[in-house]
Amino acid sequence: MIGSSRYRTHTCVGAADAVGERVRLSGWVHRRRDHGGVTFIDVRDRSGVMQLVFHPEAAGAIEAAKGLHPEDVICVEGDMVPRDAATVNDRLPTGGVELRADRLEVLTSAAPMPFSVEDEGAEANEELRLTYRYVELRREARLRALELRGAVVRAIRAVLDDEGFLDVETPMLTRSTPEGARDFLVPARLQKGSWYALPQSPQLFKQLLMIGGLERYYQIVKCFRDEDLRADRQPEFTQVDIEASFVEQEDIQSLVERILVAAFAEGGVTLTAPFPRMTYADAIRRFGTDRPDLRFGLEIQDWSAQAAESGLGVFEGVVKGGGVVRGIVVPGAGAGMSRKDLDGLVAEAQQIGAKGLVWAVPGEDGALRSSVKADFLAGLPEAFGAAEGDLIAVVADRERDAQNVLGMLRGRLAERHGLIPDDAWEPLWVVGFPLVEWNEGEKRWDSTHHPFTSPRPEDVDRMESDPGAVIADAYDVVMNGLELGGGSIRINDPGVQQRALALIGMDADEADARFGFLLRALELGAPPHGGLALGLDRLVMLIARAASIRDVMAFPKTATGGDPLTGAPAPVDDAQLKELGVAVTAPPPAAG
RNA sequence: GGGGGUGUAGCUCAGUUUGGUUAGAGCACCGGACUGUCAAUCCGGAGGCCGCGGGUUCGAGCCCCGUCACUCCCGCCA
Numbered sequence: 290m291i292g293s294s295r296y297r298t299h300t301c302v303g304a305a306d307a308v309g310e311r312v313r314l315s316g317w318v319h320r321r322r323d324h325g326g327v328t329f330i331d332v333r334d335r336s337g338v339m340q341l342v343f344h345p346e347a348a349g350a351i352e353a354a355k356g357l358h359p360e361d362v363i364c365v366e367g368d369m370v371p372r373d374a375a376t377v378n379d380r381l382p383t384g385g386v387e388l389r390a391d392r393l394e395v396l397t398s399a400a401p402m403p404f405s406v407e408d409e410g411a412e413a414n415e416e417l418r419l420t421y422r423y424v425e426l427r428r429e430a431r432l433r434a435l436e437l438r439g440a441v442v443r444a445i446r447a448v449l450d451d452e453g454f455l456d457v458e459t460p461m462l463t464r465s466t467p468e469g470a471r472d473f474l475v476p477a478r479l480q481k482g483s484w485y486a487l488p489q490s491p492q493l494f495k496q497l498l499m500i501g502g503l504e505r506y507y508q509i510v511k512c513f514r515d516e517d518l519r520a521d522r523q524p525e526f527t528q529v530d531i532e533a534s535f536v537e538q539e540d541i542q543s544l545v546e547r548i549l550v551a552a553f554a555e556g557g558v559t560l561t562a563p564f565p566r567m568t569y570a571d572a573i574r575r576f577g578t579d580r581p582d583l584r585f586g587l588e589i590q591d592w593s594a595q596a597a598e599s600g601l602g603v604f605e606g607v608v609k610g611g612g613v614v615r616g617i618v619v620p621g622a623g624a625g626m627s628r629k630d631l632d633g634l635v636a637e638a639q640q641i642g643a644k645g646l647v648w649a650v651p652g653e654d655g656a657l658r659s660s661v662k663a664d665f666l667a668g669l670p671e672a673f674g675a676a677e678g679d680l681i682a683v684v685a686d687r688e689r690d691a692q693n694v695l696g697m698l699r700g701r702l703a704e705r706h707g708l709i710p711d712d713a714w715e716p717l718w719v720v721g722f723p724l725v726e727w728n729e730g731e732k733r734w735d736s737t738h739h740p741f742t743s744p745r746p747e748d749v750d751r752m753e754s755d756p757g758a759v760i761a762d763a764y765d766v767v768m769n770g771l772e773l774g775g776g777s778i779r780i781n782d783p784g785v786q787q788r789a790l791a792l793i794g795m796d797a798d799e800a801d802a803r804f805g806f807l808l809r810a811l812e813l814g815a816p817p818h819g820g821l822a823l824g825l826d827r828l829v830m831l832i833a834r835a836a837s838i839r840d841v842m843a844f845p846k847t848a849t850g851g852d853p854l855t856g857a858p859a860p861v862d863d864a865q866l867k868e869l870g871v872a873v874t875a876p877p878p879a880a881g
Numbered sequence: 882g883g884g885g886g887u888g889u890a891g892c893u894c895a896g897u898u899u900g901g902u903u904a905g906a907g908c909a910c911c912g913g914a915c916u917g918u919c920a921a922u923c924c925g926g927a928g929g930c931c932g933c934g935g936g937u938u939c940g941a942g943c944c945c946c947g948u949c950a951c952u953c954c955c956g957c958c959a
Contacts, residue, residue: 326916340919359909376917384919401910404892408908408920411893416951469959489959516958640884641955697955739959793959848952 296364296396302336304369305383312388313366314339315396317427318357319407328354330390332363335432340378340387341365347391354390360399360406360424366392415839420853422844434841437555438829442509444551445529452544454505454531459494461487461511466803468740468793470514473524481870487513490822492739493807495532496779499818500810504534509825518848520837521771521827525846529828531776532820538762541776541821542718545766548823549716549773556832558714564766568721577696579722582770583715585703587617589695590673592683601665603645607685615691616647616673616683617699622706623650623658624678631660637701638684643694647683651675700770717767724748724761725792733794738763740789741807742777743819752788762819773828776821783811 296315298304304312316334323329328351330341343351350365357363367390378384403420404413406427412418418425425431446456465472465486472486488494490512498506508530515524529548533541546562553560565583572581575588596604596614604614626634631648638646649659651670657663675681682698684691703709724744725734734756736742744752748759763777780786786808790800801808829841839845846852860877 320919320921322918322921324916324918324921325914327918328916329918329921331919338919342917345916373917376919378919381919401891405908408893410920411908413892414888414951417892419951466959470957492959514958517956519958520953522958636884637954701954736959742959847950849950851950853951 297334300336301332301334301339302383304339304388305386307369308371308386310369311366312369313364314341314388315364316362317406318359318361318363318399320359321354321357323355330354330357330363330365332365333427337382339383340381341367341390342387343390343393347389350391350393353393353395357395358399358401360402360427361395362397362399364394364396365390416847416853419845419847422854426843431840434829434833434835435843437833438825438841440555441552441829441832442825444555445509445548448544448548448551449507449531452505454507454533455503456508457498457503457506458508459488459491459498459510463488463494468736470516473513473515476869476871478869489514490528491530492741493804495530495820496741496807496815496818497810499532499534499779500813500815502816504816506533506820507531518846518850520839521830523826523838523842523845524850526838527825529774529823529825530820531822532818534816534818536778536817536819538720538764538778538819541819542764542766545774545776545821545823549766549768549828552828553714553832556834558712558832560714560716564716564718566718566720569719569723570721572719573692573696577692577694577699578770579719580765580767580770580772581717581719582700582703582709583717584710584713584769585708587619587699587703587708589615589617589692589699591615592669592672595668595672596685599665599667601661604665604685612686613688613691614683614685615695616669616681617695617702618673618675619680619682619702619706620676620708621678622702623648623680626650626680634682634698635660638682638694638698641694641697642690643684644686644690645684646694647685649675649681649683651677651679651681653677713769715769716773719765719767720763722761722763722765723757724752724759724789725756727757734792736789736793737761738775738777740793740795740804741779741786742789743780743785744789749785752785752792756792764821766821766823768831771827771831772824773831774821774823776819778817778819781811781815781817783808783815786811 294313298313299307301314301316304314314332316332319331319333319338321330326345328343331338332341343354345351365388367388369386370389372385372387402424404417405411406424409428409430462475462485465474465484470489472489475485475487477483477485491508491510495506510528510530511525512528513525518524543563546564550560550562569579572579577589591613592615593608593613597608599605608614634648635646647660649657649666649669652658657666657670659666669681673681684694722737724737724742726737728735738761743762744759745762751759761777765775766773780789787800790804826838826841830838833841835841844852844854851858866873
């Protein structure tokens with residue numbers, strides 16, 4: 290064990306094997322039980338907890354023990370002894386032994402805690418826990434999450450190192466690119482008026498490494514995106530970034546499968562490779578999302594043809610206008626839902642983006658409880674295979690919007706009605722993404738993945754004539770409805786790259802100004818290459834069965850991007866700004 | 882930018898339904914008792930800008946308006 294024996298000869302849990310020995314432990318006071326005569330202290334270090342017992346004979350030590358407070362840092366010495374049979378604690382890994390302490394040194398005394406370390410059942414509110422994150426990290430659950438994260442990283446590195454991948458660092462101060470997420474910017478003091486951007490991913494650098502002949506690169510690296518936060522999204526996060534030369538899609542996929550099998554094994558989850566594949570088109574059609582959760586059914590069904598003849602004005606109008614009428618069946622969900630619940634479901638659908646929602650619940654003898662007159666829905670339960678007590682939710686809209694709403698409702702309803710099995714793991718490759726998508730607001734084509742993604746070779750000829758039909762050599766890996774990572778085979782032909790940039794509205798001059806360095810590099814001998822990036826935080830969150838990405842990060846930020854511990858972000862001195870040539874136009878933040 | 886939830890002692894929460902005396906409990910804290918506990922127990926004490934601001938009212942923790950913080954979701958996140 291690393292560490293001077295001045296402080297300890299064993300860890301708290303390790304000492305359990307040292308019965309009969311003289312033992313010294315250091316750690317935090319977990320709990321104190323003072324019986325007037327005999328006094329017990331549970332001392333805790335990273336390994337866990339050991340019970341100390343102080344007897345009145347241990348003069349000096351017991352007086353000090355009676356004065357201890359939770360979280361005092363102490364060093365104790367004594368004899369490891371087995372406990373009497375009657376006092377064994379089966380709920381504690383070290384419950385068969387105890388340290389009969391006769392020397393106690395308080396290394397540091399602690400002020401009263403802002404919240405209890407030992408009572409993990411009482412979760413203090415998250416802002417307070419983040420303000421005192423270093424106290425919260427002492428809790429078992431936090432500690433184990435970080436240990437798991439470390440183990441997952443080690444497992445991933447082992448796979449990549451075995452395969453000859455080289456860990457190479459890329460710059461954090463780099464160039465802003467207009468596509469994708471909003472950049473975090475850093476002013477350049479030596480070139481006032483110019484800015485660095487923090488990387489959204491090392492995308493271009495890893496391609497340049499391939500052109501540089503590295504052949505196999507990986508990096509476990511921080512990335513930055515200035516967008517709104519979510520339970521599974523932080524402004525700075527970690528990617529497992531991978532790129533390889535002379536590879537095809539299947540090579541990357543099987544490598545990533547080996548990585549994920551090893552990573553999930555750290556959490557006791559056995560995954561079977563190869564993972565199933567599904568095309569983007571199928572994913573959207575069946576599940577209304579490009580990252581389907583396959584742990585449950587509730588597939589989207591089409592009722593457009595029948596709806597066109599239903600007699601219901603909304604349905605007929607939508608279908609005539611080129612839209613669709615589609616729905617999902619939630620087994621057993623309708624039986625317990627009141628009119629108020631069902632109205633709430635309609636409101637929820639509208640908040641998600643639906644214009645409306647028609648619900649129906651088949652009852653006894655073919656009766657139908659529904660939000661519109663049952664006559665309009667004749668044949669619907671039969672067509673959808675709905676049984677008595679099931680909930681049928683139907684949306685009529687443009688195809689894209691209907692699929693989107695139903696996709697979201699599908700997940701929410703499955704969750705709410707307990708249709709998601711515990712400890713189920715359903716990995717999936719989604720492939721065959723379109724190269725570009727039409728951006729109606731901006732009236733232009735946007736990259737689905739990013740502008741360096743290669744079209745399938747057989748589609749290159751159609752890039753100009755029918756851009757929307759071009760399929761990309763891109764692939765996402767999905768687990769339980771969460772996107773774990775995505776990648777692609779990259780363009781390695783400068784001409785095709787130029788055409789890809791032109792397709793998303795970048796003329797030759799602009800392309801040259803922004804990505805001239807890449808185009809030039811592609812002209813100087815670029816091997817075929819491709820790769821993928823995994824979201825490490827999300828991956829660990831899944832393996833840890835955590836509810837939030839924050840649970841597997843040591844120092845996460847709040848939903849408004851703040852760090853209650855350090856107070857970041859914060860205003861800076863005028864002198865600092867002047868030195869950088871930066872002026873602030875925003876009003877000063879209100880004092881807390 | 883939009884929708885929902887939360888905010889009362891250091892912490893976790895009750896009190897808000899139906900406005901009405903001095904706002905309670907457990908843990909933590911301070912003092913005391915206790916020789917085998919493991920959420921130790923028992924006795925006593927201290928601790929409150931009821932998030933903040935405004936309004937209604939004879940009277941507001943409770944009703945109304947605004948605002949802030951945290952949180953979940955939509956938008957956003959190549």
